Amino acid sequence: MKSKIIITVSFVLCVGYALFLGCKSTPHYTLAQFINPSTCGGCHDEIYEQWKNSMHNVAQKDIIYKEFARFYLDDSKSQNPVNNDELKEAESCVKCHIPVGYITGKPLSVTEELSMEKDLPQITMEGIQCDYCHTIVEAKKHYNARFVYKPGNGEADPGVKRGPFKDANPDWHTAAYSSFHTKADFCGTCHDVRHVVYGTKLETTFEEWSKSPYNTGDSKTTVPCQGCHMYHRPGVPATGSTPRPANPGFAAFGGPQRDHIFTHYFVGGNSVIPGLFKDTVKAKMAQERLKNAALLEIETGDSNSGTVGIAVTNVGAGHKLPTGLTDVRQMWLEIVVVNQYGREVYAVGKADKKGYLPNNTIIFKTVFGDGNGKPVMNIAKAKEVLSDNRIPPKQKITSTIILPKGLKGSYTIKVRLLYRIADQKAVDTVMKEKAVKLDIIEMATAKKDIIL
Ligand code: HEC
Ligand code: HEC
Ligand code: HEC
Ligand code: HEC
Ligand code: HEC
Structure with a gap:
């Protein structure tokens, strides 16, 4: 009964509005335009x-976009009960990723986009x-x-x-x-x-x-x-x-x-x-763009303490480094210490065979939360920003690491600033058999000798 009233009311509002202005809720444009x-x-x-x-x-054809959109949507639809606020966000991607389709009325949601995938008009797929x-x-x-x-x-x-x-x-x-x-x-x-x-x-x-x-x-x-x-x-x-x-x-x-x-x-x-x-x-x-974005420096103050500062300066980007969807992107420090014979004695942020990063990795990124301080992966659930340690334009951020106590003698610290469009583990989870192996790009490197 209640829902009938709501439907009637919105119908009356819409007709009234339509008479007044042309109903705003229907698309203004046609594909033929x-x-x-x-x-x-x-x-x-x-x-x-x-x-x-x-x-x-390729904003629509982009397989990473499509598979993430599908994953967030399925996750939001599988909640019991379904949260409509969340669902609205999970359906909204079409506005930017298939914009000509959206403003001409098809698809108006991700559900529609994915279900009519084979019948999307060619022009809308041109992104x-x-x-x-x-x-x-x-x-x-x-x-x-x-x-x-x-x-x-x-x-x-x-x-x-x-x-x-x-x-x-x-x-x-x-x-x-x-x-x-x-x-x-x-x-x-x-x-x-x-x-x-x-x-x-x-x-x-x-x-x-x-x-x-x-x-x-x-x-x-x-x-x-x-x-x-x-x-x-x-x-x-x-x-x-x-x-x-x-x-x-x-x-x-x-x-x-x-x-x-x-x-x-x-x-x-x-x-x-x-x-x-x-x-x-x-x-x-x-x-080429990534290789001109950052400057990397190693600062060894008091070497006896084994404390090493690694400074990243955003010299090339007109926004934070990295920018965009930085809950997904990965920019991180790979730090390797070798002894005088070239043998690795310590490492932070080294990807394993699968391309996954260890927990101690220094990653410059954004983490979203559910409103109660718990991190979320599905952005449809994002109610807050829990952390953001990315580097603002023309600014420098120094991260500190402490070398293991037992090291004595001369060593070389080698640092690389690395970039990958997404967390490989997240891509493997979301895309399953469609997962792509992501390239890792070296943005900057630095090397310094240290005596401990
Ligand atoms: C028959 C040839 C032709 C076609 C087809 C064509 N254009 Fe142009 N367009 C031109 C010429 C010539 C200019 C002027 C270039 C100049 O002055 O340097 C121009 C200028 C433009 C400008 C610059 C306008 C300004 O004032 O800054 C835009 C934007 C543009 N075209 C977009 C489009 C788009 C979008 C399409 C497809 C829908 C398109 N054009 C198709 C010939 C064409
Ligand atoms: C209709 C919305 C829209 C407008 C307007 C727009 N962009 Fe984008 N842009 C996007 C989307 C969506 C993507 C990502 C597409 C994908 O996932 O494949 C993107 C991607 C990009 C990328 C590539 C990012 C990467 O990771 O490599 C650059 C660079 C970019 N846009 C710059 C611009 C600039 C500069 C302008 C203004 C001249 C602009 N965009 C205007 C929506 C837009
Ligand atoms: C994301 C939005 C976007 C898309 C897509 C886009 N353009 Fe542009 N285009 C721009 C902007 C913005 C400028 C002007 C940049 C400025 O003046 O700072 C521009 C400039 C132009 C100009 C003026 C000449 C020039 O380059 O200086 C022409 C012509 C043009 N675009 C045609 C096209 C054509 C043809 C396509 C498709 C193949 C296209 N544009 C796709 C945003 C876009
Ligand atoms: C001073 C030059 C400069 C200006 C201005 C600039 N960018 Fe960038 N942009 C870069 C560089 C360098 C990168 C590569 C490093 C990175 O990914 O952040 C980049 C990367 C990007 C990316 C890809 C980010 C990622 O890692 O996914 C997007 C999207 C983008 N820019 C959009 C924009 C938009 C939108 C603006 C304006 C609001 C803008 N840029 C202004 C230099 C610039
Ligand atoms: C208001 C416009 C807008 C909306 C709405 C939007 N996006 Fe995007 N999307 C962008 C822009 C801009 C970029 C490029 C940013 C960058 O490169 O860092 C992008 C990039 C992406 C990428 C990265 C693709 C790649 O190949 O690296 C994914 C994945 C993505 N979006 C998923 C989504 C999903 C899922 C939704 C809906 C829940 C969504 N987007 C809604 C503007 C939008």
Whole structure:
């Protein structure tokens, strides 16, 4: 009886609202309005090649995304009783990972995405694509993809594409200058992720950048996301510690030569997923980016005490190191002490044969909790941040280790800062037989002799 009343009430509200404004709960856009990226590539060939197989292009096909989404959802559905707040979060991934599908009404949830996997329209599987980004006009909130869009009407009437040029005059589509596209806020609208019910900050790349020295408040000196990630190209990692030279060229066939064309590789630290799509160019670019992100130093103060400080400085990233979904990512210190004959006498953070890390490993990451201080793996259950020891932009964090007491003589300490897109153990648990063996990337190394 009660539920009937609720249904009637919401129906009346919706009809009332629909008469007033057009019912907001139904999608505003249709799939036919969006143009296939390969069509854009007909004139923007270089940009298309860069974007193809990028993390944005494969945001839906990404097997790690899909298997984690399935795992969180199954876990949330298997609770007794099911917690609806949790379920809402576990269903919400589609907003960012299959955005054209979501805003045109299918799939509206992960359940729907996974069940219609074989029948998803091809264009929605192209992930975060040209006509999605370039028809965005503004954002209502700078998190959870709260954008406002003005798409055209398909290829017959492509409409306005918004970008950084004030004087573009293409003849097939109309062009308009958009200052929004030149700002970090644009990227930040997806790169800040909050739990849809609890509000827990799950990813905070944009917030981290906002508080960083790269955001000076003056548009002439600020380095937005685009200032590193859309200057990046093979051989030009474009980080905070390496030059970010302009990339002169042409944005399209028929367009004028310009001083800088923003690149569209959208490479971060992920070398595994582009590699699964046989994109060795992007896999290599990710490694190059990681190798220019951090500085590693060994500080041996009073050597007699056997206390060693290991300092990591974030010299290259415009946000914390690492950033994004850092409950899953792993950046850690591998510390090995060898004696004068090269024999290992002590080690911390050395992965075993399966790639699993020992408990004493120093890992820079975020841990979420259930609201009562208990760590959770399923982000749908995340009510609080229990810890976050990641390194803010241009800052240094020193971790201390104490060498075993029995060591006497001369030794060499070898430290490596390592990165992997996820905890191998978590990937093996979640993905089972589909599990991928993840590459470990060496970001920085340091070596120091010590006499004890
Ligand atoms: C028939 C060729 C053609 C096709 C197809 C095409 N474009 Fe363009 N586009 C151009 C030209 C030419 C320019 C102007 C380049 C310049 O001025 O440097 C341009 C400019 C742009 C700009 C810059 C706008 C600005 O003011 O900064 C964007 C964004 C853009 N196109 C997006 C798209 C998208 C998205 C698609 C696919 C839906 C697409 N284009 C398809 C020819 C094309
Ligand atoms: C994640 C969103 C996103 C996606 C996906 C995307 N772009 Fe862009 N694009 C941008 C932004 C942002 C800029 C402007 C950067 C700036 O001015 O700081 C831009 C710039 C451009 C420009 C202006 C020329 C330049 O590069 O400087 C063109 C043309 C363009 N994009 C076409 C495309 C095409 C074609 C695709 C698909 C193959 C595409 N874009 C995919 C966000 C996107
Ligand atoms: C000063 C240059 C710089 C700026 C500005 C910058 N980044 Fe990065 N970004 C990097 C470097 C270097 C890495 C590789 C190290 C890492 O993974 O953090 C990176 C990595 C990333 C990653 C992958 C993180 C991971 O490990 O999964 C994402 C996502 C990302 N950046 C998004 C952004 C966004 C969004 C902005 C703007 C809010 C931004 N970046 C601003 C340099 C920059
Ligand atoms: C529609 C939401 C959306 C927008 C807008 C967006 N991104 Fe992303 N971005 C994502 C998602 C989702 C992924 C991860 C895709 C996956 O899991 O395969 C991603 C991945 C990335 C990565 C690769 C991270 C890695 O681990 O290697 C970089 C770099 C990045 N984005 C930068 C940007 C920049 C710069 C902008 C602004 C010009 C931007 N993004 C705008 C949603 C977005
Ligand atoms: C508001 C946008 C947004 C929503 C909603 C979202 N994500 Fe993401 N997701 C991102 C961005 C941005 C990245 C890239 C961050 C990075 O590289 O560190 C990402 C990356 C990922 C990755 C890493 C993929 C890889 O190959 O390394 C996984 C896994 C993932 N998301 C799972 C999920 C799941 C599961 C949900 C729903 C419970 C979800 N995401 C909801 C924006 C979003």
